Amino acid sequence: MPEIDAAFTDLPLRRLADAALSRAKTLGADHADIRVERIKDSHLSLHDARLDGTSDGEDVGFAVRVLLDGSWGFASHVDLTPESAERVAEQAIEVAKVSRPLSTQRIELADEPAYGDLTWVSPYDVDPFSVSDSDKISLLADWSSGLLAHDIVAHADASVHSVVENKFYSDLAGTTTTQQRVRIQCQLEALGIDKESGRFDTMRTLAAPAGRGWEYLTGTGYDWAAELDELPEHLTEKLRAPSVEGGVYDLVIDPTNLFLTIHESIGHATELDRALGYEANYAGTSFATFDQLGTLKYGSPVMNVTGDRVAEHGLASIGWDDEGVAGQEWDIIKDGVLVGYQLDRPMARLKELGRSNGCAFADSPGHVPMQRMANVSLQPAAGGPSTDELISRVDRGIYVVGDKSWSIDMQRYNFQFTGQRFFKIENGRLAGQLRDVAYQATTTDFWGSLEAVGGPQTYYLGGAFNCGKGQPGQVAAVSHGCPATLFRDVRILNTQAEAGR
Amino acid sequence: MSTTTVTGVKAQDVVERALQLSTSDGCIVLAQESSEANLRWAANTLTTNGVMRGRRLTVIATDGGNEGTATGVVSRSNVGLDQVESLVRAAEEAARTGRAAEDARPLITPDQVPAGAQGWEQEPAETSIGVFGQLASTLGEVFLDARAAGRELFGFAEHQLHTTYLGTSTGVRVRHAQPTGRIEVTGKTADWSRSSWVGHSTRDFSDIDMAAVDAELARRLGWAKRRVDLDAGRYETLLPPSAVADLMAYMYWTSVARDADDGRTVFSRQGGGTRVGERLASKPLRVWSDPAAEGLQCDPVVFATSSGSSQSVFDNGLPIGETDWIADGELKALIQTRHSAELTGLPMTPGVDNLLMASADATRGLDEMVADTSRGLLLTCLWYIREVEPQTLLLTGLTRDGVYLVEGGEVVAEVNNFRFNESPVDLMGRLTEVGLTQRTLAREFGDYFTRSAMPTWRVGDFNMSSVSKAS
Numbered sequence: 001m002p003e004i005d006a007a008f009t010d011l012p013l014r015r016l017a018d019a020a021l022s023r024a025k026t027l028g029a030d031h032a033d034i035r036v037e038r039i040k041d042s043h044l045s046l047h048d049a050r051l052d053g054t055s056d057g058e059d060v061g062f063a064v065r066v067l068l069d070g071s072w073g074f075a076s077h078v079d080l081t082p083e084s085a086e087r088v089a090e091q092a093i094e095v096a097k098v099s100r101p102l103s104t105q106r107i108e109l110a111d112e113p114a115y116g117d118l119t120w121v122s123p124y125d126v127d128p129f130s131v132s133d134s135d136k137i138s139l140l141a142d143w144s145s146g147l148l149a150h151d152i153v154a155h156a157d158a159s160v161h162s163v164v165e166n167k168f169y170s171d172l173a174g175t176t177t178t179q180q181r182v183r184i185q186c187q188l189e190a191l192g193i194d195k196e197s198g199r200f201d202t203m204r205t206l207a208a209p210a211g212r213g214w215e216y217l218t219g220t221g222y223d224w225a226a227e228l229d230e231l232p233e234h235l236t237e238k239l240r241a242p243s244v245e246g247g248v249y250d251l252v253i254d255p256t257n258l259f260l261t262i263h264e265s266i267g268h269a270t271e272l273d274r275a276l277g278y279e280a281n282y283a284g285t286s287f288a289t290f291d292q293l294g295t296l297k298y299g300s301p302v303m304n305v306t307g308d309r310v311a312e313h314g315l316a317s318i319g320w321d322d323e324g325v326a327g328q329e330w331d332i333i334k335d336g337v338l339v340g341y342q343l344d345r346p347m348a349r350l351k352e353l354g355r356s357n358g359c360a361f362a363d364s365p366g367h368v369p370m371q372r373m374a375n376v377s378l379q380p381a382a383g384g385p386s387t388d389e390l391i392s393r394v395d396r397g398i399y400v401v402g403d404k405s406w407s408i409d410m411q412r413y414n415f416q417f418t419g420q421r422f423f424k425i426e427n428g429r430l431a432g433q434l435r436d437v438a439y440q441a442t443t444t445d446f447w448g449s450l451e452a453v454g455g456p457q458t459y460y461l462g463g464a465f466n467c468g469k470g471q472p473g474q475v476a477a478v479s480h481g482c483p484a485t486l487f488r489d490v491r492i493l494n495t496q497a498e499a500g501r
Numbered sequence: 502m503s504t505t506t507v508t509g510v511k512a513q514d515v516v517e518r519a520l521q522l523s524t525s526d527g528c529i530v531l532a533q534e535s536s537e538a539n540l541r542w543a544a545n546t547l548t549t550n551g552v553m554r555g556r557r558l559t560v561i562a563t564d565g566g567n568e569g570t571a572t573g574v575v576s577r578s579n580v581g582l583d584q585v586e587s588l589v590r591a592a593e594e595a596a597r598t599g600r601a602a603e604d605a606r607p608l609i610t611p612d613q614v615p616a617g618a619q620g621w622e623q624e625p626a627e628t629s630i631g632v633f634g635q636l637a638s639t640l641g642e643v644f645l646d647a648r649a650a651g652r653e654l655f656g657f658a659e660h661q662l663h664t665t666y667l668g669t670s671t672g673v674r675v676r677h678a679q680p681t682g683r684i685e686v687t688g689k690t691a692d693w694s695r696s697s698w699v700g701h702s703t704r705d706f707s708d709i710d711m712a713a714v715d716a717e718l719a720r721r722l723g724w725a726k727r728r729v730d731l732d733a734g735r736y737e738t739l740l741p742p743s744a745v746a747d748l749m750a751y752m753y754w755t756s757v758a759r760d761a762d763d764g765r766t767v768f769s770r771q772g773g774g775t776r777v778g779e780r781l782a783s784k785p786l787r788v789w790s791d792p793a794a795e796g797l798q799c800d801p802v803v804f805a806t807s808s809g810s811s812q813s814v815f816d817n818g819l820p821i822g823e824t825d826w827i828a829d830g831e832l833k834a835l836i837q838t839r840h841s842a843e844l845t846g847l848p849m850t851p852g853v854d855n856l857l858m859a860s861a862d863a864t865r866g867l868d869e870m871v872a873d874t875s876r877g878l879l880l881t882c883l884w885y886i887r888e889v890e891p892q893t894l895l896l897t898g899l900t901r902d903g904v905y906l907v908e909g910g911e912v913v914a915e916v917n918n919f920r921f922n923e924s925p926v927d928l929m930g931r932l933t934e935v936g937l938t939q940r941t942l943a944r945e946f947g948d949y950f951t952r953s954a955m956p957t958w959r960v961g962d963f964n965m966s967s968v969s970k971a972s
Contacts, residue, residue, distance in 0.1 A: 045809065051600040053808035056591070057576040061555070074551050095550060098630075102547035102641050132866035133573075134598040141600070155763050193764045194645040198771035200764055200892060238611055278543045279688040280655040281698075284884075286972070381948040407887040407920070409899045411971035414920050416897050418889060438889060438897075440920070440967055471541055472551075491967075497893040498922035498966060 002121055004180045007039050008166040011060075012079055013178070017170035018035040019082035020064045023089040029096075031067035031109060032089070033171035035322060036080070037365040039060060040129055044136055050143035051137055061365030064089045068096035070106030074109070076366045097356075108350035110356045112325050114174035120319025122181040123312060124213030128162035130195070131214045136160060139217060140188075143228055147190045150232035152239070154200075155191040160184065160217070161209075161465060163477075167322070175324035181476055184216050185209030185465050188228065192235045203235040204420055206256045206402045208462045209477065211313040234421055234433075235289055241433040244422065246494040250397035251439065252390045252488045257419045258378070259462025260403040260482040264304055265443040266298075267376040267480065269412035270332050271359075272341035272351070278370075282471050284410025287443065288338055290328030290351065296338040299447025302381065305333035307342055307374040309358050314375040315463045315477035318358075322369035325358035332376060336447075344371040363474040372476045373467060380483035387484040393452070397425040398434065398492065403462075405438070416440040418495070438493045446490065453485035510582050512556065512625060513676075516668040518582055519560055522589045525596055525812035526570070527563035527608050528670040529817050531558065531806055534625035538632055539659040545644040552630055555579065559806045561814045563608070569601030572814060574807055581657035586863050602815075604840040608671045609818035615801060625664035626678035632660045632706050636684070639711045647688070647715060652722065654715065656686035660706060665804050673818040675802055680704045681951050682710075685940055687902060688718030690725075695915065697721035698881055699943035700743060702951045704796065721881070722901055725915035729906050733919065737877035737933075738963035739907070741867055742941035742955035744883045745858065747953060748925040749788065749894050750894070750946045751886060753856050755894060756826060758835035758845050759810040767926050768835060775835060775845055782830035782929040783964075785861035790853030791823040796940055797952040799854035811852055815836035824850045830929075853930035855952035858892070860935035867957045870936050872910040878963070879905040879912060882944035883921075894924045899969055901944065918972070919965035934959035 017034050024032035038060045045052040062085065063076035066080040073096025075088045138157040147156040162184045189204040207222045215221060253261070259480045268286070273279060275286040288296055308329035309318050318327050323345045340357075341347075348356040361372035391399060402420025409415070422437040423430045463479035512532040531638045537553045559576040573595025574796050575588055630637075636658060647654050660682040667675040685700035703709055740748075759960040761768040761775040768776045792801045803819045805812040816838055825833045834850040871879060886898035897920060904916045936957035943950055 019786050043807070047603065047810070050569070050603050052603065052810070053574075053814075054572070054595065054599070055576060055807040056595070057557075057578075059578040061578065072549065074549065076551070076553055078555055091552070095552075099547050099550060102542070102644070104546040104644075119758075126785070132598060133595050134600075137600050155765070191763065191765050195772075271717075276543075277653070277655060277693070278548055280543060280689065280693075280696075281657055281685060284971070285693065366551075366555065366750055368549050368551060370549075405887050405889050407885045407897045407899070409918065409920070409969040409971040410901055411969075413971050414899070414918075414967060414969035416889075416920060416922075416966075436890070442970065470661060471948070472537070472539055493921070493922075493966070495890045495895055496893075498897075498964065499890065499893045499924055500927065500964065501893070 002124065002127065004119060004121060004178055005166060009178065011036060013168040015082050016062060016080060016085040019085040020089040021170065021172055023086045024064065024066045024093065027090065027093045029066040029068050029093065031172060032064065033065050033169060034062060035362065035365060036062040036168040038166045039364060040164045042129065042162050044133065046140050047157055048143055048155055049141045049148060054133060059364060062094045063365050064093045065368065066096055067107055068093055069100060071096045071100045071103050072107055073099065074368045086367040087132065101163045107346050108349045111343040112345065112355060116174065117176040119318065120177065120179045122211050122317065124182045124212040125220065127164065127182065128214045129164060129186055134437045143188055146228055147188065147231060150238045152192045154193045156188065158188045162187040163460050164459055169320065169322065169324060177320045177324065179210065179319050182213050183209060183211050184213065186217055190235050192239050199239060201235065201238050203231050203238060204402065205395055206420065207218045209315060209465050210463065211317055220483060238421065238435055241435040243436045244434040244492060244494050244498060246497055248489050249492050250394045251490045252387065252394060252397065252399045252483050254401040254486060255458065255460035255462060255482040255484060256402045257400045258482045258485055260406055261417055262376060262378055262482055263464065263481045264406060264408040265412055265415055266271045267373050268339050269443065271371055271373065272343055272347045274373045275341065275472045276347065280471065283366055283469050287411045287413050293338060297336055298333050298338050298444060299336045300450045302453050303333055303336045303447055303450055304380060305342065305376060306330065307332050307357065307376050309374050311479060311481065313461065314365050314479040316373060316375045316479060321358040321360045322362050323356065323360040325356045328357050330357050342374050347371065361476055363476055367472065367474050370470050372469065373478045376451065377406045377481035378483065380456045380459045381453050384453055384483065387454060387458050387468050390454060390484055390486045391430065392428040393423055393486060394425045395427055398437065399423040399425055399430060415441050415443065436495045438495050440491050440493055446487065449487045449489055450485060451488050452486040458484035512666045514519040515580060515582060515585060518585045519589050520670055522586050522666055523540050523670060525562040525593045526565045529561040529608065529814060530668045531559045531804060532666040532858055534664045535661065536627045537659065537661045538630045539657065540633060540637065541657045543655045544653045545648050547803055555640040558588060560588050560592040561828060564596035570605035571580065571596050571599035572602050573599060574814060576806060585904055586952060588844060593927065600658065602808065604813040604815055604838055606815045606839045608669050608815065610672055611672045613820065614673055614675055614818050615820045615890050621674040621676050623676055626662045629662045633658060636706060636709055643711050643715050650719065651691045653689045653691060654686055656684065658684040665806060667818055669818060675818055677800055679800060682706055683947055683951050684709050685942065686718060688722055690722060690910050695722055695725040696902045696972055698944065700944060700947060702940065702942045702947065704754050724905055724912045725903065727914040729914040729916055731916050733965050733967045734964040738960050739870055739877060739879045740958040740960065741880060742939055742957060743944050744880050744953040745958050746884045746941050746943035746953040747886055747945045749858055750943050750950045751896060752894065752925040756835045757811045758837045758847060759841040761835055762845050766891055777832050777835060778846055780831050781827060784830060784932050784935050785936065786827055786830050786858065786929060787825060788827040788858045789823065789825045790855050792821050792853060794855055794857060796801060797855040797954060799952055803851050811836050813840060813964050816851060819851060821851050821853050824853060839856065857938065857954040858956060859938040860956060863935050863937045863956055866937050870957055870959060871907055871912065874907045874910060878916060879907050884945055889922060894926050895922060896924060897922050918969040920967045920969055921964055922966045923964050928960060932958055933961045
């Protein structure tokens with residue numbers, strides 16, 4: 001197991017904590033915490049096997065958050081000195097005083113044990129920052145050249161994005177944690193142009209971003225060679241595929257597509273801060289209002305959804321969250337009924353839900369922690385069917401693979417998704433690709449039409465690096481696991497017809 | 502304000518130190534000093550606020566090997582003078598071991614930089630929570646008024662000042678201070694069944710009147726007292742400037758010359774090349790950018806901390822001028838780097854951080870257009886806009902915070918929300934009326950594309966694909 005980077009632990013973490021927390025305590029704070037963070041971020045992109053752009057960034061800074069007389073105060077800075085930490089603690093107290101008259105709600109925190117001084121490192125083998133740009137470029141250039149060798153591929157794009165995130169957290173109650181998370185995302189996309197019709201289309205790799213290191217690109221956890229081999233053929237078939245006839249179809253949805261539908265229609269809808277209106281001006285609210293906790297029929301009885309911050313290689317997995325709460329797993333939807341939300345400590349107390357389930361997160365040292373998404377996952381059925389068995393139950397339908405376009409309304413009712421590949425299902429068998437396909441539904445109707453979930457052998461952990469929320473905007477990475485699924489009677493649009501053609 | 506900044510050293514000195522330490526063939530250094538202040542509220546109570554201060558240093562080393570010029574780009578926050586060397590060496594190492602960059606061109610020289618874009622010696626501009634002055638002091642009162650009237654306000658005010666110092670080994674020294682501000686407020690009835698939204702962009706908040714914002718929200722919530730449910734379908738629709746701004750912003754980002762030349766966008770010509778020169782709009786529409794546009798002033802030279810299809814680090818310091826993207830309804834230019842301009846044989850027209858649209862035949866504002874509508878929909882803004890199909894630039898998205906039914910020239914009721922599927926390029930060819938242009942804030946993309954001026958559009962047959970139950 002890798003250790004926390006010494007360049008981070010060599011920072012004066014505990015001296016900053018002592019300075020900030022003792023100052024905040026002296027000034028009367030009921031709660032105070034400090035986060036010191038270092039985030040290393042590397043992007044690299046190739047166009048037609050040639051280097052397009054690189055960037056290699058590092059952000060270091062700290063933030064102090066205090067609770068004074070029931071009001072939050074927050075301040076951050078980049079100078080890592082005890083004097084600066086004291087000043088920032090004073091600023092946070094000032095901000096809390098200014099906020100008090102504009103705040104009608106008294107903030108209190110749900111209880112959480114104090115853990116002492118602890119360390120957590122996400123599981124990975126090779127730090128992506130230990131690999132030279134030259135080696136990274138060579139690998140992506142070889143893969144791109146392999147795609148470009150096919151006549152159908154007019155252009156090939158490749159990119160890799162890796163992050164190493166270090167967080168030090170300490171609070172007045174006595175929890176001090178030092179953590180390191182590593183994550184990586186790599187994508188290749190081939191563009192094909194049909195000269196006769198002038199039509200163009202793309203086909204992208206389906207490898208999910210993951211809480212893994214560089215080993216993910218060299219054979220651990222994903223078979224890149226096999227997928228890249230198949231990509232040009234999938235693209236050829238897509239360009240020649242017939243346009244779908246709009247209407248109502250049964251869908252077998254592959255987890256490579258469904259993870260994003262889960263993210264949008266369950267993940268965001270079960271964030272309690274949205275249900276309480278904190279995001280009403282920006283990300284929106286939720287149809288899953290708090291008064292329906294325990295009664296809302298979200299979907300069919302085969303629907304069981306959990307939240308967690310502990311899944312192995314999960315992008316939202318942590319040891320402790322940004323309020324010192326230990327990572328947990330809990331039920332969000334049980335037998336189709338809404339039974340839980342994603343929480344932070346103030347909301348858990350406000351709604352008398354007991355302990356927080358640990359969803360506080362800030363994306364940078366300059367931003368305030370807020371409730372962000374856990375790994376929200378649809379559970380497979382023990383002994384459940386394979387993807388082929390699900391397809392065999394469909395007379396007229398479509399098998400949906402890979403995510404592409406997504407959009408959902410501000411209360412998480414109405415959504416529309418496309419995908420990488422859509423295969424026609426006829427009499428229980430696949431019958432070639434279709435194009436111009438989008439599926440559109442209302443969340444509870446859609447999940448109500450879930451007839452079957454696949455077995456554990458179909459389970460896949462998808463995810464995204466770019467989940468946005470909050471003002472000022474914050475970005476978070478999150479994973480979603482799910483099995484293959486069978487839905488009945490879903491509305492399919494022909495996107496050409498939607499475009500008026 | 503003192504001349505020292507976050508790390509106790511001047512940004513200019515950090516840039517000069519990096520350039521002195523550079524041993525590569527070429528070197529570009531950008532120091533970006535940023536300060537931000539924000540207020541956020543929900544249900545008539547302040548929820549979060551903050552003040553942030555930062556600096557980011559980016560060093561771009563270029564290395565002219567046998568196979569062409571390679572670059573190394575390395576950025577760090579909060580770099581002091583003693584840390585500059587490690588950054589320069591990291592960039593040089595990346596350039597030395599990297600591959601030739603396709604966009605490599607000679608670095609810009611001082612004679613190419615516009616005189617007005619200098620002022621190198623000036624300090625960074627800085628904002629503080631004090632910028633909200635009047636707004637912060639009236640906010641509490643407005644919350645009380647809103648509560649008394651059964652309205653809940655949710656909103657955000659943000660002010661940023663970013664000062665960029667650009668220095669190159671060819672002698673370019675440029676400083677630019679960019680203020681960016683916006684306020685946006687959602688008003689809901691106490692039961693959250695009705696919702697409306699008002700947003701403004703601003704350079705300094707002196708032009709923001711919170712009481713007027715609340716009054717406009719109250720007026721719109723009043724329109725919604727009567728509710729009519731309508732089915733999906735094609736409707737005559739008035740899209741106000743905010744909605745047009747979001748659609749145009751997406752189209753603008755897609756109008757990248759290299760991507761068009763690749764054959765992957767709506768601006769690709771069948772058989773190869775771009776659609777520059779083609780007529781896109783039936784109306785005498787002009788779509789343009791101008792770094793000097795009143796109230797929408799933005800970066801007058803290229804600042805690029807990474808390369809891609811729409812920008813090149815080699816172009817750092819190139820002047821940006823007034824650029825017509827569409828003139829008299831015809832596609833005139835696409836976003837270029839010097840590399841893509843050579844590739845496409847088109848003029849060098851770099852991307853600009855503002856966008857304006859106007860029609861030569863516009864005579865009426867939104868209110869007059871409403872008054873001249875026998876039956877149609879009036880939108881407030883759009884949300885969650887995503888690309889469905891790149892070849893036609895088909896976009897999907899939602900109406901948000903107030904769709905109103907207009908009958909006999911008056912707003913008579915609120916209507917349910919819809920999901921739409923439409924292409925902005927296609928819409929430009931189907932506009933039945935274009936109103937007068939005004940400064941606006943795009944609802945969805947306004948958080949990072951804040952500077953726009955747009956007209957109201959009347960579309961005879963806007964495609965509302967399905968009903969959204971969201972309120």
